[in-house]
Amino acid sequence: MPAPSPAPPHATPSDAPPSERAVNVVTTAAPIPREPDATIAAGGSAAGGGRSIGPGTGSAATTPRTARLPGPLGEPGGAAPPAGKELAALIEALLLVSPGPATLDELARGAGADVATVADALADLEGAGDARGWVLQRHAETVQLATAPRFAEPVRRFLGLDREARLSPAALETLAIVAYQQPVTRAEVEAVRGVDCAGVLATLHGRGLIEAVARLPSVGNPIQYGTTPDFLRHFGLRSLADLPSLGTVDGRDAQDALTAAVASADESPRGGHPSPPAST
Numbered sequence: 148m149p150a151p152s153p154a155p156p157h158a159t160p161s162d163a164p165p166s167e168r169a170v171n172v173v174t175t176a177a178p179i180p181r182e183p184d185a186t187i188a189a190g191g192s193a194a195g196g197g198r199s200i201g202p203g204t205g206s207a208a209t210t211p212r213t214a215r216l217p218g219p220l221g222e223p224g225g226a227a228p229p230a231g232k233e234l235a236a237l238i239e240a241l242l243l244v245s246p247g248p249a250t251l252d253e254l255a256r257g258a259g260a261d262v263a264t265v266a267d268a269l270a271d272l273e274g275a276g277d278a279r280g281w282v283l284q285r286h287a288e289t290v291q292l293a294t295a296p297r298f299a300e301p302v303r304r305f306l307g308l309d310r311e312a313r314l315s316p317a318a319l320e321t322l323a324i325v326a327y328q329q330p331v332t333r334a335e336v337e338a339v340r341g342v343d344c345a346g347v348l349a350t351l352h353g354r355g356l357i358e359a360v361a362r363l364p365s366v367g368n369p370i371q372y373g374t375t376p377d378f379l380r381h382f383g384l385r386s387l388a389d390l391p392s393l394g395t396v397d398g399r400d401a402q403d404a405l406t407a408a409v410a411s412a413d414e415s416p417r418g419g420h421p422s423p424p425a426s427t
Contacts, residue, residue: 281294289376335412
């Protein structure tokens with residue numbers, strides 16, 4: 148059978164014979180444009196319906212692309228989070244650049260690992276701290292790195308600190324009450340010391356050694372104070388668990404005596420006979 152004659156140069160698909168019309172439609176049709184919502188996402192899947200456009204076919208491809216966009220640690224498309232000693236080293240690096248104490252959740256997000264794994268890595272760091280120039284300090288739900296107390300004098304010389312800023316006996320006494328009884332209110336501190344402590348508490352707060360941590364659910368909702376991460380740094384403690392025992396006073400456990408004195412505090416408004424301010 149003779150081949151059909153070609154269509155005239157200016158013929159359109161509708162002018163061509165039926166046998167040629169289908170061929171012309173296929174060969175001259177423009178590629179199907181990508182739908183606005185069919186955007187390629189990381190991992191090769193397409194957003195807006197899960198479709199991707201196959202290369203050069205103009206049709207919806209069923210095989211996903213293999214190319215991946217880089218992502219953060221632990222996320223799809225990113226590198227796998229490190230483990231073991233490498234994870235401990237990563238946690239150490241994050242703590243070194245952290246502008247302040249970091250929570251376990253923050254470290255977990257930065258390392259791309261779960262909180263339990265980060266907690267194990269922190270335990271490894273604590274075990275290695277004795278051979279390093281730093282210690283891992285824990286305060287409430289946060290952790291931080293600090294220079295080892297045994298190097299305090301060389302560090303002070305290196306930083307050009309001529310003398311260590313010292314606290315007065317009144318400030319040390321007040322700070323001890325807060326440290327051992329926190330959270331504690333001003334009235335509870337004054338019940339132990341027997342003098343007005345507003346000025347001393349203001350001094351300790353200004354030095355960054357104590358902070359307001361809560362309010363007591365009683366009349367007036369007085370502020371409750373607790374120690375800060377700087378308190379641990381100042382005294383070279385890893386955590387509040389490292390506070391030394393108070394021992395005994397007149398044959399009585401000092402911790403029990405302190406607790407009883409704090410419990411005797413009266414949170415009611417004071418009368419018109421204020422105590423003289425304590426020296427700072």
